[in-house]
Amino acid sequence: MSDCLFCRILAKEIPSRKVHEDELTYAFHDVNPQAPTHVLIVPRKHLAGVAEMDKTDESLCGALLFRAKEIADSLGLTSYRLVFNSGAEAGQSVFHLHLHLLGGRRMKWPPG
Numbered sequence: 257m258s259d260c261l262f263c264r265i266l267a268k269e270i271p272s273r274k275v276h277e278d279e280l281t282y283a284f285h286d287v288n289p290q291a292p293t294h295v296l297i298v299p300r301k302h303l304a305g306v307a308e309m310d311k312t313d314e315s316l317c318g319a320l321l322f323r324a325k326e327i328a329d330s331l332g333l334t335s336y337r338l339v340f341n342s343g344a345e346a347g348q349s350v351f352h353l354h355l356h357l358l359g360g361r362r363m364k365w366p367p368g
């Protein structure tokens with residue numbers, strides 16, 4: 257989608273700091289990090305968010321989660337938080353499905 261920020265990052269029209277890529281996913285550093293490590297894992301397929309997934313996306317969702325775990329391992333993180341913001345009221349600002357991987361500092365719960 258030409259008007260989607262993360263599709264444009266995937267197409268390399270907008271630069272990003274790559275962490276990992278494979279046939280299904282791309283991971284890069286968040287431009288406005290909320291923790292010492294803040295990586296976004298996105299599917300290459302455009303989906304607006306969690307709410308737009310259907311049954312055919314079940315394995316893609318698993319791939320995002322497992323990729324996050326592998327990236328956390330590769331960065332030496334033993335404690336980290338994984339977040340999907342789903343919908344504007346939950347804090348979603350980019351409407352291309354993405355998983356936040358946050359680590360490197362103590363985090364509060366509940367997040368607020």
Ligand code: AMP
Nearest residue numbers: 272285286287288341347348349350351
């Ligand atoms: P969300 O608010 O859950 O939709 O998360 C979107 C994230 O994308 C935010 O944490 C932003 O800081 C991040 N972001 C926005 N533009 C860029 C960009 N060009 N490169 C990397 N991260 C970005």
